[in-house]
Structure formats: structure tokens, C-alpha cells
Amino acid sequence: MNLSLLNRYAFFVFCVLFTLASLVFLDQAWFWPATALTGLLSLVGIADLLQTRRAVRRNYPILGNIRYLFESIRPEIRQYLIEGDDDRLPFSRAQRSLVYARAKNEGADKPFGTLSDVYLSGFEFISHSMRPAPVADTAGFRVQIGGPQCSQPYSASLFNISAMSFGSLSANAIRSLNQGAKLGNFYHDTGEGSISAYHREPGGDLVWELGSGYFGCRTEDGRFDPERFAAQASLPQVKMIEIKLSQGAKPGHGGILPQHKITAEIAHTRGISMDQDCVSPASHSAFSTPIELLQFIDRLRTLSGGKPVGFKLCLGHPWEFMGVAKAMLKTGILPDFIVIDGKEGGTGAAPLEFTDHLGVPLREGLLFVHNTLVGINLRDKIKLGASGKIISAFDIACVLAIGADWANSARGFMFAIGCIQSQSCHTNKCPTGVATQDPLRQRALVVEDKAQRVCNFHRNTLKALAEMLAAAGLEHPSQIDARHLVQRLSASEIKLFSQQHVFLEPGELLSGRIAGEFYERMWRMAQAEGFEPAAA
Incomplete structure (x- = not known):
């Protein structure tokens, strides 16, 4: 013992x-x-x-x-x-209380007004209508993902489980998340640790995230293996393929699973050794230019039998993403979707400097990607997901208003299965059994109970979103835009999101008459043939 x-x-x-x-x-x-x-x-x-x-x-x-x-x-x-000190923990007491209440089907109503100071700079709200709309049925809160080059499109929920790997999370945590996803009819992103037996056991929809380590479809020297990929991607449970270019917790840094958390099951699932830390490279070996990235996407779509294939990134150098956009125009190859991760997100352990000072926050990254696709007349062919500290219905409404088609949450669903933010994920001593491979610790997490809480959190959050939209006079999430969101800039000034942000017109990047100097300069620097910038 x-x-x-x-x-x-x-x-x-x-x-x-x-x-x-x-x-x-x-x-x-x-x-x-x-x-x-x-x-x-x-x-x-x-x-x-x-x-x-x-x-x-x-x-x-x-x-x-x-x-x-x-x-x-x-x-x-x-x-x-x-519930702890807000300055020490990444999520506030109010956010965690909200998730716990919704996961347990408890009322989340609070007396005595707002918890925020409405006169502080940065306070945000949705303006309501004098003629509220009927509350919509959340069964219709779905988005069809799959562009013109996809033969097996997928109808995704507006709210899904973001990427968290088996290895980082315990077997019972993975079971709970996937069974909850099945109960609620939404998807579960595998994270880059591949598809484990615990993802497959409950039968919930999966999005297979493919990181730079190519876990689950790698050769002995760590390169991409097309035959192994095709065998996994053909599983009916796998609905989409997501290439991870970077993540919000540590953009530009490879993933790490400490050796003391690697079990025989994890080693088998990932195709790795148990004798050392599992470190995925910072960059992919299957491609090195924007054009090669799109060719890799096209190859994965073919190998998967025509399923939607896209990529996830935390935005970094703006000209690099615009280089990918130029490669789309040059090759005619389009991703079916792009998930934008914000630097403020991420559930994995990361170097402090990366967590605090690397990567673009979610909303800025999302707006830039949305504007770029609008500016090249491809926005209607590529769906956008958003992930990064999304917890509440208001968080979802905010990203929908500035360009997202759907939202993902990692920590919200971790809270739903019992995470108390002990911040011991990397030690293998998680007190709730969520982020540990210790069989006795994870035994404490009872799958049937936590799976229902996952389903409850999803259902109650979308219900709250429907009620917010109805108060704003809207009947469907697709109707919300930047005119409906408001932010306080100072004690005496507020502005609509539509007044604060630049929104490009369709085809503006192709017209040669770009209104914003920043977008014009980044477009000149972008190259389809490489990620390095051209002279501005």
C-alpha cells in the first residue's frame, strides 16, 4: 500500500x-x-x-x-x-457554482441583483428587446458541418466537449464525458491522446483530434501512418477529424504526459513507450507550409471516407493564418471547419510564461479568422468553432455574436464531473478521480452519476441560452450578431460590439480596397508557399 x-x-x-x-x-x-x-x-x-x-x-x-x-x-x-480565492484559481466562484448547479439540476438563480459592478470598465451584457420572442426549442440548436468537398457531413450540437485526452484524464472521467455526450446528443473531442477503449465503450459521438505526435496512427519513429489512421477514422463513432496545430494552454509548445501517469493502456492507445515522458513535438512532420497543410487535410478526408476534416489553432502570427487562406484560394482545397482556441483556455499543465503571455485571446483570434474568411468569400463554406474559458450561456452568445457557429468547453464539463480545481492534475493525485491514473482514486468517480451531470450541464446551459436569446427578441442562435452585445469602456461610455470591432465586407481582401490598415498589411505579408512573412 x-x-x-x-x-x-x-x-x-x-x-x-x-x-x-x-x-x-x-x-x-x-x-x-x-x-x-x-x-x-x-x-x-x-x-x-x-x-x-x-x-x-x-x-x-x-x-x-x-x-x-x-x-x-x-x-x-x-x-x-x-470555492477558493478568485485570484489564485483560473475560474471564479460564480462560474464554478453555476456549473455545479446546472450539472445537479439545481436552480442557478441568485437574489439581490448582479454579481458584477455594472459601472466597471469591461462589463458586458446583451441588450434585451421590448418585444421578447418565444423561447426556442434547443433541439434545433445544431450546426451542419461539412463543406462542398465533404461527403459525410455531421450535424453538431451548438455546445460540445472540448479536447481532453485519455492519460490527462482518467478512464472513468472519459467514460463519464462520453456517456454524457451520448445522453445529450453532442460530441466529445478525444484530445490528442487518440481514441481509447473508454471513448468507444459508451458510444457517444467523437471528434478525433490529431496532434503532432499522431497518437493512434503513428509509425515507430513517430510519423503519420495512413493505414492506421484509415482504420480508426472509419469507425462509425468518429464523426469528424480535427488537426491540432496549437492549443490555448501552451500555443507553440508540444504536449506532455509525465512518465508516472503512463499506464500500459495509455501506451497501447497512443503507440508509445512507458519508459519516458510522452512529449509530442511542437510542430507537425506531415506538412511544413500552408499548401502542404491543405494537402494533408485533403488526404485525411479521403482516408476517412469523406468525413469533415478541419484544424484547431490558437492564433499566433496573423500573416500565417492569412497564408493558409491564400493557400485555400490557390489550391481550391478547403477545410470543413476551423476551431479557434483562446490563450485564456486550456485544462492542461503548461509553463507559466506560456499560460500568461503567449497566444491571442479567443475573441480577437475568432474575429480575425472570421474576417479573413469573409474577406476571401469563403466564410459560408467553412464552419467556425470557438473554445477558450467558455462556461455560461452568455459566453456562448458572445462568441456566436462575433463569428462562431458553435462553442466547445473543457473545464466546464470537468466541473460537471466533479473537478474542484485542486490544481494537482500533473501529480497523479487528483482528489476527485478526474485527472489521475491511480485506479483507487478514479474508482471514486462513479460513471453513471457523473454522465448524467454532464448531460444536465449541457441541456441547462442551452436552455439558458434560449432564454437569453428570447429576451433579446431572437428565436435562434444564428440570429445573434455584434449589434446585440454591449461593453462598458469607461464609467461614462458604452459601445455595441459592432461599434468596437472591425468587420470586413465579403470579398474585401480580394478587392484591393481593404478598409483596415492592419488587415491590409497582414494580407501583403501572407504567403501560401510558406509560413514566413513576405516584406510588408
């Missing part, structure tokens, strides 16, 4: 042993209170181990109840002792 297990169960074991040992002293009246107390605590510990709804209690019998004791005292103790 390892030291970590001893630490977690030590108090419970002590109570049981003390109770048993004290039975010989029952003739001593002074010993009865201690025996009664440890006996009662032993029963509590046994109940903790047998119950299935609270992972922390299963992993920390008796002691884990302290968290839920504080949680039951509202609002001050719960806000400040349980």
Missing part, C-alpha cells in the same frame, strides 16, 4: 482500529465516550466508501465530509472557504 493511500485512509483506519481495540475496555466508564465517537466516525467512513455521488468522500473517508459541511453553510463559508 503506497504512502498516498495511507495518508488518505489513515484517520478512517485509526477510528476502526481504536473502536475494535477499545472493546476490551468497556468495563471502564471513562472509555465509553471515545469508543462511541470513533465507532460513529467508523460508520461514517464506511458510508463514505459505499456511497457513489461524492468522489471526495470516497477518496477521503470521514475527512472528506469537512468540505461538504462547509458547503452546506451558505453563503459566506461556501463562498470563501470551499
Whole structure:
């Protein structure tokens, strides 16, 4: 039994042993209170181990109840002792409380007005209509993905599970997410760690993310293997293929899975060794220019039998993406979709400097990609997804208003299955069983219970989005645009999103009469033949 297990169960074991040992002293009246107390605590510990709804209690019998004791005292103790310090954690107390409530089907309504200061710079809101619309049926909140070169288009939900790999997450976490996706009829992105048995077991829709390590379809030296790819991509459960160019947590940096988290199952799933850390390269070996990227997309579409193929990126040098746009025009090859990840997103561990200072935030990156495609008359042929710290219905509305067709969330669904932001993902000691390969720790995460919470969170978030849109006088998410969103710039000034941002006209980049100097300069620097910039 390892030291970590001893630490977690030590108090419970002590109570049981003390109770048993004290039975010989029952003739001593002074010993009865201690025996009664440890006996009662032993029963509590046994109940903790047998119950299935609270992972922390299963992993920390008796002691884990302290968290839920504080949680039951509202609002001050719960806000400040349980849910943590907003400055230390990447998501606020209000955001986490919202997810927990929706995942448990609890009311998320709050009394006494807004939690935000409406007069602080940066405050955002949706303006409502004097004539609200009927609340739409969220069953229609779907988007058809698959351009003119795709023969197997996919109808995706407006809200889906973003990329998180088996290896980073436990087997039970993957099972819970995928079963929840199946229950709610939305997709589950595999992350770059390939398709595991735990992704396939529940039968939920999958988007296979293909990173630079080509896990699940790699040769012995780590290069792309077309035969292995075709075998996996042909699975009916795989609905789309997503090439990961970069991710919000650490753009321009390869993924890392520490050796101590690599099990035999993970090694088999990824096609890697267990003898060292699993490090995926920062860049792909299958292509090195914008044109080669599009040729690779075309090859994957053919190998997959015509399924939608696209790529995910956190925007970096703007001229590089415009180089890809020029390559689309030159080759005629189009991705079916592009997912824009924001630098503020990401669930994986990353160097602090990358987390804080590398990559473009989601909204700026999304708007740039949207404008570029509009400017070359291809926006109607390529769908855009958005991912990066998206938690609430308002977050979804914001990205839809500036160009996205759908949204993905990683941490939101992690919260739904029990993540408490202990920030111990890389240590293999996650207290809730979400981000660990320790079989005893992940046993605490009960799939059936958490899968239903995943489904609840998805359903209730889209329901809230439908209600927000109805208040704005809109009947469908496709109707929202930058005119409906408002931001406070100072104590005395607010502006619509449409007033703050530059929106290109269809074909503007091709016309030679580009209104924005920035877009004009980036377009001149872009090259289809390479990612390096031309002279501006």
C-alpha cells in the first residue's frame, strides 16, 4: 500500500482500529465516550466508501465530509472557504457554482441583483428587446458541418466537449464525458491522446483530434501512418477529424504526459513507450507550409471516407493564418471547419510564461479568422468553432455574436464531473478521480452519476441560452450578431460590439480596397508557399 493511500485512509483506519481495540475496555466508564465517537466516525467512513455521488468522500473517508459541511453553510463559508480565492484559481466562484448547479439540476438563480459592478470598465451584457420572442426549442440548436468537398457531413450540437485526452484524464472521467455526450446528443473531442477503449465503450459521438505526435496512427519513429489512421477514422463513432496545430494552454509548445501517469493502456492507445515522458513535438512532420497543410487535410478526408476534416489553432502570427487562406484560394482545397482556441483556455499543465503571455485571446483570434474568411468569400463554406474559458450561456452568445457557429468547453464539463480545481492534475493525485491514473482514486468517480451531470450541464446551459436569446427578441442562435452585445469602456461610455470591432465586407481582401490598415498589411505579408512573412 503506497504512502498516498495511507495518508488518505489513515484517520478512517485509526477510528476502526481504536473502536475494535477499545472493546476490551468497556468495563471502564471513562472509555465509553471515545469508543462511541470513533465507532460513529467508523460508520461514517464506511458510508463514505459505499456511497457513489461524492468522489471526495470516497477518496477521503470521514475527512472528506469537512468540505461538504462547509458547503452546506451558505453563503459566506461556501463562498470563501470551499470555492477558493478568485485570484489564485483560473475560474471564479460564480462560474464554478453555476456549473455545479446546472450539472445537479439545481436552480442557478441568485437574489439581490448582479454579481458584477455594472459601472466597471469591461462589463458586458446583451441588450434585451421590448418585444421578447418565444423561447426556442434547443433541439434545433445544431450546426451542419461539412463543406462542398465533404461527403459525410455531421450535424453538431451548438455546445460540445472540448479536447481532453485519455492519460490527462482518467478512464472513468472519459467514460463519464462520453456517456454524457451520448445522453445529450453532442460530441466529445478525444484530445490528442487518440481514441481509447473508454471513448468507444459508451458510444457517444467523437471528434478525433490529431496532434503532432499522431497518437493512434503513428509509425515507430513517430510519423503519420495512413493505414492506421484509415482504420480508426472509419469507425462509425468518429464523426469528424480535427488537426491540432496549437492549443490555448501552451500555443507553440508540444504536449506532455509525465512518465508516472503512463499506464500500459495509455501506451497501447497512443503507440508509445512507458519508459519516458510522452512529449509530442511542437510542430507537425506531415506538412511544413500552408499548401502542404491543405494537402494533408485533403488526404485525411479521403482516408476517412469523406468525413469533415478541419484544424484547431490558437492564433499566433496573423500573416500565417492569412497564408493558409491564400493557400485555400490557390489550391481550391478547403477545410470543413476551423476551431479557434483562446490563450485564456486550456485544462492542461503548461509553463507559466506560456499560460500568461503567449497566444491571442479567443475573441480577437475568432474575429480575425472570421474576417479573413469573409474577406476571401469563403466564410459560408467553412464552419467556425470557438473554445477558450467558455462556461455560461452568455459566453456562448458572445462568441456566436462575433463569428462562431458553435462553442466547445473543457473545464466546464470537468466541473460537471466533479473537478474542484485542486490544481494537482500533473501529480497523479487528483482528489476527485478526474485527472489521475491511480485506479483507487478514479474508482471514486462513479460513471453513471457523473454522465448524467454532464448531460444536465449541457441541456441547462442551452436552455439558458434560449432564454437569453428570447429576451433579446431572437428565436435562434444564428440570429445573434455584434449589434446585440454591449461593453462598458469607461464609467461614462458604452459601445455595441459592432461599434468596437472591425468587420470586413465579403470579398474585401480580394478587392484591393481593404478598409483596415492592419488587415491590409497582414494580407501583403501572407504567403501560401510558406509560413514566413513576405516584406510588408
